Amino acid sequence: MATAISPEPVHALEMLRGLRAKHARLRNAAAVSRLILLAVVFVWVSFFLDWMLDLPQFVRLLQLAAGAVLCFRALRIFIAAFRRSLSDDYLAARVERATPGLEEALLTAVQLSAPGHPRAALYAPQLLARTVALAEARVAEVDAGRLIQRRTTMLSLLALAIAGGALLQAASMRPDLARVYVRRNVLLSSEQWPREYLFELVEPDPSKRDIVLAIGDPLSIVATRKRGGETRVDLRAEFADGERETFPLEKKGPDTYRKLFRNVTQGMRFRVMGGDYESQEYRVTVRQRPRIEEVLLAFDYPDYTALPDVVEPRADLGGHVKVPVGTIVKYTARTSVPVQRAQFRLEWREGGEDRREDAALAAEDGTLLAGSFKADRNGFYSFRLESMDGFENSNPVRYRIALIADQPPAVQFVVPGKNTEVGIRARLPLQFDAADDYGLKTTFIVFRTVDTEGDALKEVRMPLAELPAGTKEIRIEHLLDISTWNAQWTELEVREGARLDYLAEAVDHIGQVGTSRTYVLTIVKESDLLRLNEGDLAGTREQLEEVLSQVRQNRRELDKLVDGARATGGKVEAERVPDIRFTRLKQDKANSQIDESLERVQEVLDRIATNRLESSVQDLPWITALRDALARLAKEDAPAVLAAFDELNRLAADGAAAVRDIEQVIGREQQVERTVSELVQELAKWGDLRTVIRKMEELIRLEEDLEQKVNERFKSDAEGPAENR
Numbered sequence: 001m002a003t004a005i006s007p008e009p010v011h012a013l014e015m016l017r018g019l020r021a022k023h024a025r026l027r028n029a030a031a032v033s034r035l036i037l038l039a040v041v042f043v044w045v046s047f048f049l050d051w052m053l054d055l056p057q058f059v060r061l062l063q064l065a066a067g068a069v070l071c072f073r074a075l076r077i078f079i080a081a082f083r084r085s086l087s088d089d090y091l092a093a094r095v096e097r098a099t100p101g102l103e104e105a106l107l108t109a110v111q112l113s114a115p116g117h118p119r120a121a122l123y124a125p126q127l128l129a130r131t132v133a134l135a136e137a138r139v140a141e142v143d144a145g146r147l148i149q150r151r152t153t154m155l156s157l158l159a160l161a162i163a164g165g166a167l168l169q170a171a172s173m174r175p176d177l178a179r180v181y182v183r184r185n186v187l188l189s190s191e192q193w194p195r196e197y198l199f200e201l202v203e204p205d206p207s208k209r210d211i212v213l214a215i216g217d218p219l220s221i222v223a224t225r226k227r228g229g230e231t232r233v234d235l236r237a238e239f240a241d242g243e244r245e246t247f248p249l250e251k252k253g254p255d256t257y258r259k260l261f262r263n264v265t266q267g268m269r270f271r272v273m274g275g276d277y278e279s280q281e282y283r284v285t286v287r288q289r290p291r292i293e294e295v296l297l298a299f300d301y302p303d304y305t306a307l308p309d310v311v312e313p314r315a316d317l318g319g320h321v322k323v324p325v326g327t328i329v330k331y332t333a334r335t336s337v338p339v340q341r342a343q344f345r346l347e348w349r350e351g352g353e354d355r356r357e358d359a360a361l362a363a364e365d366g367t368l369l370a371g372s373f374k375a376d377r378n379g380f381y382s383f384r385l386e387s388m389d390g391f392e393n394s395n396p397v398r399y400r401i402a403l404i405a406d407q408p409p410a411v412q413f414v415v416p417g418k419n420t421e422v423g424i425r426a427r428l429p430l431q432f433d434a435a436d437d438y439g440l441k442t443t444f445i446v447f448r449t450v451d452t453e454g455d456a457l458k459e460v461r462m463p464l465a466e467l468p469a470g471t472k473e474i475r476i477e478h479l480l481d482i483s484t485w486n487a488q489w490t491e492l493e494v495r496e497g498a499r500l501d502y503l504a505e506a507v508d509h510i511g512q513v514g515t516s517r518t519y520v521l522t523i524v525k526e527s528d529l530l531r532l533n534e535g536d537l538a539g540t541r542e543q544l545e546e547v548l549s550q551v552r553q554n555r556r557e558l559d560k561l562v563d564g565a566r567a568t569g570g571k572v573e574a575e576r577v578p579d580i581r582f583t584r585l586k587q588d589k590a591n592s593q594i595d596e597s598l599e600r601v602q603e604v605l606d607r608i609a610t611n612r613l614e615s616s617v618q619d620l621p622w623i624t625a626l627r628d629a630l631a632r633l634a635k636e637d638a639p640a641v642l643a644a645f646d647e648l649n650r651l652a653a654d655g656a657a658a659v660r661d662i663e664q665v666i667g668r669e670q671q672v673e674r675t676v677s678e679l680v681q682e683l684a685k686w687g688d689l690r691t692v693i694r695k696m697e698e699l700i701r702l703e704e705d706l707e708q709k710v711n712e713r714f715k716s717d718a719e720g721p722a723e724n725r
Contacts, residue, residue, distance in 0.1 A: 033156040035074055040163040042067045046185055047177075054192075054278060060185055190280075197228030197275030199257075201282075209282055214289040214391040219264050223272050223279075225255040233257040233274035240267040240286075290385035290393050291336045295319035300328035304406065304509035305438040306470040319399040323375050324438065325406060330372040333383055338366030341386040347398070348379030358384075378403050409436040409506035409514030411443075414475070419520040423529050423611040424496055428480040432516055434506035435473040442466050443476050444505040447492065447521070460492045461505075476504070482523065498523040529611050533604045537623075540597045541683035547597075548676045550590045551669060557583045558666045565659045572657040580652050584645040587669075591638040594676075598630040619686075626682065633675050641668045 046063055049055060055063070171178040176194050183189040192198070203222040204211050213219060221235060233249040249257035249272070257274075267286045272279040296313030305324050313332055321329055335342075342361040347354065361369045361383075369383065380398040415431035422428050434443055448459040464476055485494045494500070500523075504516040561579065565572050572580075605623055607613070644665040651657040 033153070033160045035071070037156065037160040037163055038074055039067075039071055040160065040167055042070065043167060043181075044163065047181055050181070050185060054280060056280070057188055057190060061188055064185060064188070195227075195276045197231060197277040198226040199223045199233065199272060199274055199277050199279065200226050201272060201279060202256075204282070209280060211282060211284045212389055213264050213284060213286055214389075215265055215286050216263055216289070219261040219284065221249070221259045221261075221270070221272065222252075223249065223257045223274070225257070225274070228275050228277070231275045233272065235259050235270050235272055237268045237270040287387065287389045287391060288337050289391045290339050290387040292319070292383050292385075292393075292397060293334045293336050295399065296332040297321065298330040299323055300330070302326035306509075307438070319397070320402070321375060321381075321399065322402040322404060324404045325376060327375045328372055329375050329401075331370065333369040335363070335367045335369065335383075335385060337387050339363050339385045340388050342369050343384040344369075344371055344373075345382050345384055346373060346379060346401075347381070348377045348401075350377070375401055375403060377401075404437075406508065406510055406512060407437050408512040409434055409440055409508055411504045411506045411514045411516040413504055413516050413519065416519070419522070421522045421524045421529065421532065422482060423526050423613070424482055424494070424523055425526075426480075426482045426611040428482065428521075428610055430478045430480055430504075431475065432504040433473070433475050434504070434514070436506065436508045436514070438472070439469060439509055440467045440471045440474060441507050441509050443474075443507070445478060445480075445502065446505055447489075447500045447502045449492065449499070450501055458492045460489045462489075494523055496523055496525055526611070526613060529607060529613060533607060533613075536600045536604050537683060537686065540600050541680060543593050543597050543600075544676055544680050544683065547590045547593050548673065548680055550586055550593075551673045551676060554583050554587055554590075555666060555669045555673060558662055558669065562659055562662050562666070565657075565662065570659050571655070572652050572662070574655065577649075577652045580645070580649055580657075584642070584649060587641055587645055591634070591642060594630065594634045594638050598627070598634045601627045601630055622682075622686065626679065629675065629679060633672065633679075637668070637672050637675060641665070641672055644668050 046060075046067065049063070050060065180191055180194060183191050200206070201221070201223050203220045211219075223233060225233075233251075235247045235249055236244070237247065238244045247259050249259045252258045264284065264286055268284050269281055270284070271281050294315060295318075296315050297310075297317055297319070298313045299310040301307040301309055301324060304326075307324070313330070319331075319333075323329065340363075342363050344359045344361050346357045349355070359371070361371060363369055366388075373381065379401050381401060382396040382398045383393070384396060385393045411432060411434045413430075413432045415429055420428065430445060432445075434440055443464045445462040445464070446459065447462070449457045462478075464478065467474060482494060492500075500521045501518050502521050503518045506514045508514075557579065561572065561576060564576060601623065605620075605627060608620060608623070648657055648661050648665050651661055
């Protein structure tokens with residue numbers, strides 16, 4: 001059975017096609033207007049954001065990218081809408097909702113008249129025909145124009161007209177703003193917005209938004225006015241710690257404003273503001289300057305010092321160097337921050353001019369510097385550093401180099417330590433001390449003859465033993481045998497009457513020579529030495545006679561003091577205390593003369609022993625006994641008197657001195673008086689004897705001279721005159 005073909009609602013379908021076309025036109029117009037409106041709104045929003053906030057370039061780039069993405073997605077949506085067409089069923093349903101009298105006749109007619117509709121077979125042909133006829137009749141009465149809603153499209157066009165018109169009007173009124181907007185937000189330039197006030201940053205470099213400074217550096221901010229009248233110019237800063245502060249810029253000229261931060265210690269962000277002008281934001285980052293945190297030193301001392309090397313680096317010196325000349329100084333320095341370049345500098349003064357020497361250093365791990373130098377002159381050393389940020393240590397610490405100069409050896413004669421007369425058979429003991437700061441190498445005794453101008457004529461250098469390494473102090477003893485001199489030192493003959501200068505020399509390990517004071521050694525006859533002994537003993541007697549006189553006077557003063565004390569009840573009066581002190585001073589002088597007498601007698605004994613004076617051997621026991629008696633007197637009796645005087649002075653000062661205290665001092669004084677008197681008598685006897693002997697020796701010598709002259713005259717007369725021979 002064939003399927004019946006449903007009649008078509010021709011007029012209804014034609015109306016629906018017309019509605020579809022009108023709806024498409026309105027929809028497309030609304031879509032285009034909305035797309036353009038979106039772009040206009042984006043332009044307005046981006047303009048105001050950039051105008052008010054002066055957006056950084058990267059934000060404007062993101063904004064431009066976001067606008068492009070938004071417009072692209074909106075365009076895709078609108079294109080998809082263009083391609084979508086409304087179905088007859090949808091349009092019929094909208095017509096029926098707008099026209100209540102159709103009662104779904106139009107929707108039924110349109111659906112069932114469609115070819116191949118599955119429900120068409122369920123309806124009788126007569127019923128379908130009647131439904132189509134009813135829909136056609138009713139559609140003829142429908143006003144299709146009122147079925148299309150134009151409000152949305154009109155609103156879109158109105159909004160576009162308002163926004164776009166305002167944009168065009170604003171662009172025509174301020175074309176400069178429009179041009180700047182295009183350059184900033186489309187071409188992404190850094191051109192500033194034109195304002196009533198315009199300032200240009202001169203310092204720091206306006207092309208550098210990020211400024212890196214070293215801590216403590218100054219920061220100068222200078223702005224010049226390009227447009228606008230007089231106004232206040234401020235710098236609004238936000239520091240790294242979050243604190244915010246506004247600083248006024250000082251006017252430095254008709255159009256110049258400046259703010260100087262003398263010592264920048266922390267980072268900040270800032271803008272310059274004046275009138276309606278606001279600059280871009282600048283960021284200041286603070287970095288540390290490189291500096292030396294610590295210097296460790298080790299030393300290789302030169303061999304001549306005999307000092308052990310300092311192998312373990314030392315930090316307790318603070319980097320300063322005080323070492324012997326020629327020391328190799330090894331340093332290890334650590335920097336506060338990594339450095340890309342380092343330089344070691346030596347500075348010294350030479351010839352009245354400042355000199356320096358630089359050497360590049362490699363930084364291990366960026367912060368460790370190591371090297372060495374030879375300390376051969378006083379001066380300074382320092383490290384020139386450059387950090388990874390390019391900052392230098394503009395005022396580096398200068399470490400001192402102080403050299404300890406090797407001083408020449410110090411030499412001093414101890415024995416005899418004075419000008420000396422000796423005989424031709426003398427054996428003279430010589431003794432001298434030598435010292436050096438680092439070590440002695442060898443020593444000499446030098447003898448020389450000199451002319452009237454003091455210049456050396458002949459010289460003998462008598463070397464002594466080589467000294468062990470590290471010998472800093474030594475006492476050299478040498479016995480000089482004059483009797484063997486001519487056999488040993490033929491270049492300088494010694495005879496009676498010769499006069500030699502002698503001194504001691506010491507040499508250190510770098511060849512520096514130290515010399516002692518020069519003394520005179522005179523070779524005299526044995527008779528002259530004997531006369532010297534006699535003179536010393538005679539002088540000793542005279543000196544002891546003075547001592548005896550002083551001691552007796554002191555005793556008489558003490559006797560008077562005793563008499564006065566007994567007259568006043570056995571106590572020493574206070575006004576007599578100065579007399580006791582004065583007497584004690586005189587006793588001290590007498591003791592000093594006793595010491596000198598002992599030294600003089602000892603010299604006589606030394607002269608006899610040194611020169612081996614045979615004629616004085618018989619006097620040796622007597623002189624030795626004299627020396628021993630003087631020694632007891634000088635070391636025991638005389639000090640005991642002084643001690644007694646001191647005790648008496650103490651008691652008298654306290655008002656407690658009595659007669660018995662004075663008598664104790666008198667007893668000790670009498671003992672000294674007796675001893676000195678005995679010594680004077682012994683010396684007087686010896687002197688009288690020596691006077692007789694000397695007179696006899698002179699008579700014998702005169703007799704020998706007379707006999708020699710007689711023999712010479714007799715011989716001359718016997719030979720006759722020269723012309724007869």
